[in-house]
Amino acid sequence: MISLFIRQYFSTILFVAVLQLIINLIIFVDKGFEGVSFFYVNIVWFALVVGYFSWRFMKDRQMMKAYAKHKGNYMAVIHEEYEEQLARRSAQVQEQKLLVLERQDEFLAWVHEMKSPLTAMQLLMEKIEDNELKERMENEWLRLYLLLDQQLHATRLMTIELDNRIEKVDVKSVIIQEIKALRSWCFEKQIAIELDIEKMTVQSDAKWLGFIVRQILSNAVKYSDVGGEIRVLARMIDEQVVLEIQDDGIGIKSEDLPRVFRKSYTGTIGRETSAATGMGLYLAKQAAESLHVLLTIKSTENIGTSVKITFPKPNSYHKTLGM
Numbered sequence: 045m046i047s048l049f050i051r052q053y054f055s056t057i058l059f060v061a062v063l064q065l066i067i068n069l070i071i072f073v074d075k076g077f078e079g080v081s082f083f084y085v086n087i088v089w090f091a092l093v094v095g096y097f098s099w100r101f102m103k104d105r106q107m108m109k110a111y112a113k114h115k116g117n118y119m120a121v122i123h124e125e126y127e128e129q130l131a132r133r134s135a136q137v138q139e140q141k142l143l144v145l146e147r148q149d150e151f152l153a154w155v156h157e158m159k160s161p162l163t164a165m166q167l168l169m170e171k172i173e174d175n176e177l178k179e180r181m182e183n184e185w186l187r188l189y190l191l192l193d194q195q196l197h198a199t200r201l202m203t204i205e206l207d208n209r210i211e212k213v214d215v216k217s218v219i220i221q222e223i224k225a226l227r228s229w230c231f232e233k234q235i236a237i238e239l240d241i242e243k244m245t246v247q248s249d250a251k252w253l254g255f256i257v258r259q260i261l262s263n264a265v266k267y268s269d270v271g272g273e274i275r276v277l278a279r280m281i282d283e284q285v286v287l288e289i290q291d292d293g294i295g296i297k298s299e300d301l302p303r304v305f306r307k308s309y310t311g312t313i314g315r316e317t318s319a320a321t322g323m324g325l326y327l328a329k330q331a332a333e334s335l336h337v338l339l340t341i342k343s344t345e346n347i348g349t350s351v352k353i354t355f356p357k358p359n360s361y362h363k364t365l366g367m
Contacts, residue, residue: 148202151199155192165181197255198323201330201331204334210247210249212245213248215246219276221254233265233270237273244285252335255328256332259328262324267349268291269292275290275291284357287353288353292348308322308326338353
């Protein structure tokens with residue numbers, strides 16, 4: 045074990061020895077040290093060095109026991125073991141990633157299988173003659189579809205960089221498409237949607253942008269009172285396209301507002317009504333960040349909520365993506 049200790053601190057021991065030789069040389073050459081005893085200086089120096097290395101040895105001996113059989117110093121052996129553990133962990137992480145991807149593929153396959161009965165249900169609903177029953181069935185079908193769609197995009201969000209296609213997207217067409225998808229729910233709650241959108245295009249992914257708008261619009265419908273109104277505005281501000289969705293619903297409490305984009309956070313109103321999943325705005329925020337879009341929200345309780353989607357300037361967007 046002593047030899048292992050010497051190997052570990054060989055460079056330090058060599059440095060101390062050379063330093064002692066230099067001190068002796070200075071005392072011998074410099075006439076100012078004529079009266080100084082070589083023997084006394086070396087004894088004191090040697091005692092200090094031996095004391096230090098004895099203390100260091102006692103401190104390290106427990107650590108060295110496990111490495112006494114190795115030829116190298118124990119710090120090198122620890123480094124080798126660390127690298128081996130790191131390699132094992134990396135292999136385990138890779139296995140976990142493959143497992144997650146496998147589960148993701150299984151879930152996506154299940155979602156696609158679920159689309160078949162949903163489509164069949166939609167066709168069957170068209171044959172229902174009772175308008176009231178048909179409307180109720182359509183509303184429940186829509187809620188089921190939105191939940192399934194939310195879970196589908198939550199799964200795809202992990203690999204969004206492989207699932208997006210950046211192109212010129214007509215903002216108005218995306219809005220109208222999402223409004224049409226929610227029209228049965230709007231009819232049920234007698235909600236009017238006012239559009240004030242100029243003709244404009246943005247560089248984005250149409251599918252993921254539609255998903256973001258869908259989450260915001262569905263929240264606006266969900267938390268609006270019967271007979272309420274939703275306003276959708278799009279403007280060009282400082283060379284940036286700003287899309288804003290406003291409602292006059294129940295709003296969000298001030299203490300909940302900073303946390304609405306957190307995963308699974310339902311807020312006070314969501315817990316009281318049991319209507320919220322806490323995933324919609326979280327997923328919308330994650331998707332927006334991946335598309336380099338700024339998502340902000342303002343709300344006042346019992347007055348309404350306003351959500352803004354701010355697209356980057358074209359030049360800034362190209363710089364961000366390295367285009």
